[in-house]
Amino acid sequence: MTLIALLVTWILAGRIAKRIQLLEDASNRFAAGESEVVLPLQGSDEIASTGRAFEQMMWQIREKYEAINLSPDGILLVSSNKRVTYTNPALLNILGAGAKDLCGKPFSVFETLLVSILDKRAHADIKKLDRLIELPDFRVHTPEFKILRCIRKQVDSPDGQTFSEVFYLRDITHESEIDRMKSEFLTTAAHELRTPLASVMGFSELLMMNDYDQEKTRYVAETINRQSQNLKRLVDDLLDIARIEARSDGVLKLEKGNASTVVSECCELISGGDKQCELIYQPEQSAWCQIWFDANKLKQALMNILSNAYKYSQEGGVVIVDTLVQQDNQEEADWFGIRVTDQGIGMSEEQLAHVGEKFYRADDTGSIPGTGLGMALTSEIISLHNGHMDITSQLGQGTQVTLWIPSADSKVELKAHG
Amino acid sequence: MADKQKLLIVDDHETLRELLKMTLEFTEFELFEASDATEALAMVAEIHPDVIILDIMMPGEMDGVEVCRRLKANPKTAHIKIILLSAKGQTEDIRVGGEAGADAYFVKPFSPMSLLESIKVTRY
Numbered sequence: 001m002t003l004i005a006l007l008v009t010w011i012l013a014g015r016i017a018k019r020i021q022l023l024e025d026a027s028n029r030f031a032a033g034e035s036e037v038v039l040p041l042q043g044s045d046e047i048a049s050t051g052r053a054f055e056q057m058m059w060q061i062r063e064k065y066e067a068i069n070l071s072p073d074g075i076l077l078v079s080s081n082k083r084v085t086y087t088n089p090a091l092l093n094i095l096g097a098g099a100k101d102l103c104g105k106p107f108s109v110f111e112t113l114l115v116s117i118l119d120k121r122a123h124a125d126i127k128k129l130d131r132l133i134e135l136p137d138f139r140v141h142t143p144e145f146k147i148l149r150c151i152r153k154q155v156d157s158p159d160g161q162t163f164s165e166v167f168y169l170r171d172i173t174h175e176s177e178i179d180r181m182k183s184e185f186l187t188t189a190a191h192e193l194r195t196p197l198a199s200v201m202g203f204s205e206l207l208m209m210n211d212y213d214q215e216k217t218r219y220v221a222e223t224i225n226r227q228s229q230n231l232k233r234l235v236d237d238l239l240d241i242a243r244i245e246a247r248s249d250g251v252l253k254l255e256k257g258n259a260s261t262v263v264s265e266c267c268e269l270i271s272g273g274d275k276q277c278e279l280i281y282q283p284e285q286s287a288w289c290q291i292w293f294d295a296n297k298l299k300q301a302l303m304n305i306l307s308n309a310y311k312y313s314q315e316g317g318v319v320i321v322d323t324l325v326q327q328d329n330q331e332e333a334d335w336f337g338i339r340v341t342d343q344g345i346g347m348s349e350e351q352l353a354h355v356g357e358k359f360y361r362a363d364d365t366g367s368i369p370g371t372g373l374g375m376a377l378t379s380e381i382i383s384l385h386n387g388h389m390d391i392t393s394q395l396g397q398g399t400q401v402t403l404w405i406p407s408a409d410s411k412v413e414l415k416a417h418g
Numbered sequence: 419m420a421d422k423q424k425l426l427i428v429d430d431h432e433t434l435r436e437l438l439k440m441t442l443e444f445t446e447f448e449l450f451e452a453s454d455a456t457e458a459l460a461m462v463a464e465i466h467p468d469v470i471i472l473d474i475m476m477p478g479e480m481d482g483v484e485v486c487r488r489l490k491a492n493p494k495t496a497h498i499k500i501i502l503l504s505a506k507g508q509t510e511d512i513r514v515g516g517e518a519g520a521d522a523y524f525v526k527p528f529s530p531m532s533l534l535e536s537i538k539v540t541r542y
Contacts (some may be wrong), residue, residue, distance in 0.1 A: 197527040198437070202529075202530050226433075
């Protein structure tokens with residue numbers, strides 16, 4: 001009887017020892033970085049429940065690992081003995097090829113890499129990572145130019161004697177660029193508003209302080225009125241640009257048709273003006289195809305092009321409007337083009353490069369009215385239609401602008417459906 | 419009485435030149451105008467103005483600050499009173515104008531009457 005009891009105890013103890021061994025092996029192997037381990041999960045005793053808790057813990061760690069792997073921000077771990085133990089895929093994207101084999105290397109390799117890609121002009125005095133971390137952001141060439149932000153966090157070891165470190169790197173190039181463009185836009189917009197405002201404020205003060213005769217009073221009032229209209233146009237254009245860029249009314253009111261009404265309406269509107277320019281438009285000799293378009297927006301875009309052609313033409317100049325359909329075999333699409341050709345002052349290559357920039361004006365003397373926002377607006381409208389704009393120009397010879405919009409049966413999908 | 423004092427208006431915007439001319443029409447000044455930096459420098463050499471009202475942002479290679487710097491650096495023209503007039507109104511812009519040697523700096527939009535006041539101040 002005693003013997004049987006002893007035997008049972010011995011067998012049981014052996015089984016328990018084996019399962020505990022399994023648990024110990026698993027935790028050692030998992031700590032060493034293995035992800036597939038065998039755990040004692042059978043049964044309902046303490047060992048099985050420890051095994052299940054262990055499995056749960058492994059799962060949670062794996063979830064966090066996947067999250068780090070998916071992060072668009074770069075993450076690098078450094079062990080307490082100053083070696084890189086982990087880099088996530090985003091870190092390689094951010095730091096470029098130099099970061100490829102960082103894992104396992106001493107921490108100093110990472111430090112050297114960061115310092116070596118720094119923009120020498122912006123950070124000539126920075127030789128150590130400690131200094132770099134103090135910066136809000138820093139500029140690098142990987143060789144691609146980037147603006148990065150780095151955060152460092154210490155993780156104390158359980159005994160509090162040593163620590164490992166987490167380095168977090170974020171690529172903020174895009175948001176910095178957008179911030180810069182926004183503030184530049186606001187500054188320029190404010191400048192542009194100041195000039196007509198100076199006339200309104202100045203002339204009205206003159207009117208208040210002087211006893212002008214009727215003719216002069218009328219002249220001053222007319223000037224104030226004209227400059228107020230300039231101001232209004234600027235504010236309208238600015239709002240249009242803001243709306244279109246924010247895509248807040250980005251939903252185009254699309255209709256399908258050949259847009260011939262838009263073209264002829266614009267031609268009528270523009271030739272009704274007082275400028276002595278001849279407009280040649282022969283709808284019957286133009287090519288048409290079905291397109292998806294927002295009539296109001298397209299009209300706005302074409303009017304901008306037409307009024308530019310008129311503005312920059314001399315008296316007696318000729319503006320030719322025609323439309324064309326062109327096949328694009330590569331994209332299996334037909335493109336519908338509205339082409340406006342003038343024989344005006346034209347643009348140099350340098351001027352041409354600035355077209356579409358906000359507030360850029362080929363004529364800056366103020367003798368030709370305009371806000372410098374028209375082309376930027378037109379280009380936004382055409383891109384909302386999934387189209388593009390071609391401009392050719394020669395100084396003194398004239399300018400040709402073509403607005404291209406994909407035909408309705410082409411495979412080019414529209415960004416916004418009505 | 420000596421010859422009338424000469425005042426040169428330099429601005430690329432025609433309306434602004436008109437505004438300045440009307441502001442100054444009942445003063446003792448004989449008025450001249452130029453629409454860019456190159457023209458302004460040529461006028462200075464020709465008419466020897468006593469006062470210049472100078473816009474900063476103008477088309478062409480040279481801006482108003484540069485014109486001011488050149489005139490103040492040249493002993494023959496350093497005595498000319500220069501009033502810079504600009505849509506740029508940030509502290510930094512005003513500092514640059516001061517460093518170029520300008521006697522006064524007006525930000526658009528400006529009050530014609532205070533501009534007149536300032537010319538009287540800089541005259542005597």
